[in-house]
Amino acid sequence: MDLQATLTTPAKVTVDDFVYSGLGIAGNTYNIVKAAVTQAFAAQFPGVNGLGISMAQLDLATNSVYLKTLKKGDIMVLPQGLLHFQVNSGSTTALTFVSLNSPSPCLQILDYAPFGNNLPSELVEVVTFLDDA
Numbered sequence: 001m002d003l004q005a006t007l008t009t010p011a012k013v014t015v016d017d018f019v020y021s022g023l024g025i026a027g028n029t030y031n032i033v034k035a036a037v038t039q040a041f042a043a044q045f046p047g048v049n050g051l052g053i054s055m056a057q058l059d060l061a062t063n064s065v066y067l068k069t070l071k072k073g074d075i076m077v078l079p080q081g082l083l084h085f086q087v088n089s090g091s092t093t094a095l096t097f098v099s100l101n102s103p104s105p106c107l108q109i110l111d112y113a114p115f116g117n118n119l120p121s122e123l124v125e126v127v128t129f130l131d132d133a
């Protein structure tokens with residue numbers, strides 16, 4: 001990627017390039033994955049361009065399981081490339097803020113990866129959207 005080609009010229013930079021207000025609105029979680037991601041990537045938040053970072057808000061609809069239950073204020077780190085998932089086990093909408101190590105990160109959903117393990121069938125059903133047959 002040519003970083004210089006993606007940057008705004010100094011004459012066109014405004015304070016709005018460094019302030020992003022899009023994370024205050026709940027995302028629509030009425031979908032198959034029961035989640036919504038509100039991006040604050042370089043396309044939405046030009047100020048992160050060139051810094052190697054970005055942010056996002058993750059809204060999770062109510063659901064049924066977590067292997068590790070996090071409490072308000074908890075922080076969790078996920079090493080790059082670690083297969084992971086999140087499910088809201090509470091009775092209200094969950095709100096998560098994430099910090100990413102790229103100004104334009106991507107999401108990769110792995111097809112049915114949690115097979116051949118000792119995870120409870122109920123958990124595999126939730127994360128794969130499949131019924132235990």
